[in-house]
Amino acid sequence: MMDADTIVLPRLASTEVSVEDPWGEDHGNVADPATDTRRWRVAAWLVPALLMGALCLVRAGAPALSRDEPATWGMVAPALMRWWTEALGASGLAARAPSMVAVTAAAAFIGVLAARLFAPRVGLLAGVIFALLPTSTRYAQEVQPYALTVLAAVLATLFLVLAIDRPTFGRFAVYGASVLVLGLCHGPALLLLAGHGWIVFAFRRGVAGRWLVVAFLGALPAAAALVLLGEQPGAQIARGSAPSLDVLAATPRELFGVTALGVVLLVLALFSLPLRRSAAIYTAWAVVPPLVLLLVAQATPIWLPQFLLFTLPAWATLGAVALARARARWCAAVLVSIALLGASVQVDPRVAHVDAPQGAHAGSAGE
Structure with missing residues (x-):
């Protein structure tokens, strides 16, 4: 009896996907691997930083400082502003310089983080989109805690990624320090930890205990300050609003x-929500803090869109992920559209918001 012929089947591409990549996407398919060079990695942070820096300088010294600006810098403000004004003076431009530097650095680190998690092209697009948003320029030109808060949020997320990728004591210590700075800049920005916690428990449960300890210690000083402030007679941690339909409808503006x-960014984000870890990090960053704030606002009227400014880098990056999959001409068209939509506000972002509610600048942990 003859043995049956052996049939050799060609090996097909594997359909098995990892837990962190359930849709079968990898980190290199959003951009041509040939672009993953040192030159493009430098461009991913340098171009956004140059663009953001240039936009920050447009009419940065006018108008004069408002009464609200110096009073809302949070717990780190008094020492920082005293040192800064002694060194460079108290003119409008000099007083706003820390915010301008912070937002410019934030644009650069947005590019760095997105390039690490996706590809240099995504990092470049993310940083450019962030720079083109009128609110980025507005708070770069105000003596407010929000610019430093955005930078601290970007750094905290970057250090979280580094810590969970290689969980060493040093990396978690740096992450904890960034959380500490985030809370001291603006207490409500600690809502970011809800998004970080989702990421850790979804993808890196093995380090969840260490993350909880570090996050708790980093957030403790700002949380304690908020509690003490709330116990002072007549103190008001935030002058916000109840999240009515009208208030929520005004939030995007x-x-x-x-x-x-x-x-535009919401539509783009819908095209960049595969369940892989890289996109999930930004989805949790963009979505979880607003949901937590919304829940808290059901009990006390603290809803303020400014409390969510630290989510802007996540929205910009989700939009960049979608654009990176498009052809260059479509990508350029969307960027031009974003620039044109924000052009009228970019001319003088502070004047466009003079009719903002009186509580729009409140809520710093140290008020």
């Missing part, structure tokens, strides 16, 4: 500068 820009 306050958060992105122009309502249409919020719609």
